Amino acid sequence: MTAAPEQVDVLGVAREQVLERGVGLSEEQVLAVLSLDDDRIPELLELAHQVRMRWCGPEVEVEGIVSLKTGGCPEDCHFCSQSGQFPSPVRSAWLDIPGLVRAARQTRDTGATEFCIVAAVRGPDKRLLSQVRDGIKAIREDGNDIQIACSLGMLTQEQVDELVEMGVHRYNHNLETARSHFPNVVTTHSWEERWDTLKMVREAGMEVCCGGIIGMGETLEQRAEFAVQLAALEPDEVPLNFLIPNPGTPYENYPVVEGTEALKTVGAFRLALPRTILRFAGGRELTFGDLGAKQGMLGGVNAIIVGNYLTNLGRPAQEDLDMLEELSMPIKELSKTL
Amino acid sequence: MTAVYCGYCGKGLEEVDHAACTKRLRVIDPPRFCSACARRMVVQVTPSGWTATCSRHGEISSSA
Ligand code: SF4
Ligand SMILES: [Zn+2]
Ligand SMILES: [Zn+2]
Numbered sequence: 001m002t003a004a005p006e007q008v009d010v011l012g013v014a015r016e017q018v019l020e021r022g023v024g025l026s027e028e029q030v031l032a033v034l035s036l037d038d039d040r041i042p043e044l045l046e047l048a049h050q051v052r053m054r055w056c057g058p059e060v061e062v063e064g065i066v067s068l069k070t071g072g073c074p075e076d077c078h079f080c081s082q083s084g085q086f087p088s089p090v091r092s093a094w095l096d097i098p099g100l101v102r103a104a105r106q107t108r109d110t111g112a113t114e115f116c117i118v119a120a121v122r123g124p125d126k127r128l129l130s131q132v133r134d135g136i137k138a139i140r141e142d143g144n145d146i147q148i149a150c151s152l153g154m155l156t157q158e159q160v161d162e163l164v165e166m167g168v169h170r171y172n173h174n175l176e177t178a179r180s181h182f183p184n185v186v187t188t189h190s191w192e193e194r195w196d197t198l199k200m201v202r203e204a205g206m207e208v209c210c211g212g213i214i215g216m217g218e219t220l221e222q223r224a225e226f227a228v229q230l231a232a233l234e235p236d237e238v239p240l241n242f243l244i245p246n247p248g249t250p251y252e253n254y255p256v257v258e259g260t261e262a263l264k265t266v267g268a269f270r271l272a273l274p275r276t277i278l279r280f281a282g283g284r285e286l287t288f289g290d291l292g293a294k295q296g297m298l299g300g301v302n303a304i305i306v307g308n309y310l311t312n313l314g315r316p317a318q319e320d321l322d323m324l325e326e327l328s329m330p331i332k333e334l335s336k337t338l
Numbered sequence: 339m340t341a342v343y344c345g346y347c348g349k350g351l352e353e354v355d356h357a358a359c360t361k362r363l364r365v366i367d368p369p370r371f372c373s374a375c376a377r378r379m380v381v382q383v384t385p386s387g388w389t390a391t392c393s394r395h396g397e398i399s400s401s402a
Contacts, residue, residue, distance in 0.1 A: 064385040089348065089370035093380050103384045110385075244366065247347065285366050307385035312366045317386065 014271050019051050024231050024272045031224035033268040038260050048270040048300030055274040059332040060324055061303035063114035064107025067310040068095050073120040075188045081246035081311055082120035088248035090311055100135045101142050108146045110306050110317045113334045116149040118310055123154040136166050160200045170207035173197050177212050178222035185216055207236040214265050215243035215257035227272040238276050242283030262287045270300025279303035343376040345369025
């Protein structure tokens, strides 16, 4: 009888490497975490939570998000109900400035510090940028001091400079998935083009918000690859979405990511990105039901979108705010983010 | 206005099983199809609600 070869326990290693020294896990280590047996999940989440508390603190960043321009996008991101290339039921719509101001006010009223203006485009044109400029001005004239983020697709250097000048403090642009998987998900532009926009955003001094979607047919290896590719970017914030299989899109029949798998992903991403704001974004309602929000918040997540998303609905904001209170997690204040 | 069509998939309520549609509408989706005529509606989601407009039958919203 031969004894099983002694395995190095990745959570033991992570305790010393990530929790004590703040060094994120390598690709191999992330893969080991993603491959853990389900009965190790509580231990993983507890460690991820400790890492978040140690390197980020107890505060939770609360954010709201609104779609300024919905649908009709020329790109073909296979998960997206807003692509004009698929027979999705989502029709094009523009939000007017009063609607944008109202949405920003509703968001601020929840205690949120961040309001993200999103448009379904390859990149902004003059009309969109002038709408954003007018919108930001109107939000400020409404006496709303919430920080404004934008997500308007790929940018030129000129457009980056223009957004900085408008006072946009953070830019969201997701790499969506591992570099090796991206060509299966999007064919109308490349991962590298997205990366180039992110670099310009960073160099211009805006905060970088960059994440992706889990459950688009990627392997566990590619999930691990994605986690370390994100870590290499050193983003200020990472929104973690779980695929919502939307009708009419090529992924409409993909299964929803299972709760256990999603929790392992949350924990693994926190261990790869100890200092980043890790945000629960779309899909948590389908993947976890009502319980999951809490499990995630106790498993490394420290930011949350309150209220609805762009084309999908979230839980009522108050439910999430009540949950944060119950967990004794203070909402990050505006002054502390400046 | 009596609902004849499913707001999620746009098919007749009597035509197919809409259990999955009902779940989506309950958890994460605003209606996309007019329940009276099955036209695709223009839907605007905001942080605290949604409105959906049919070119023939007008606007409905989360608050109504
Ligand atoms: S670029 Fe954005 S809006 Fe357009 S299809 Fe891709 S994800 Fe959707
Ligand atoms: Zn239906
Ligand atoms: Zn109608």
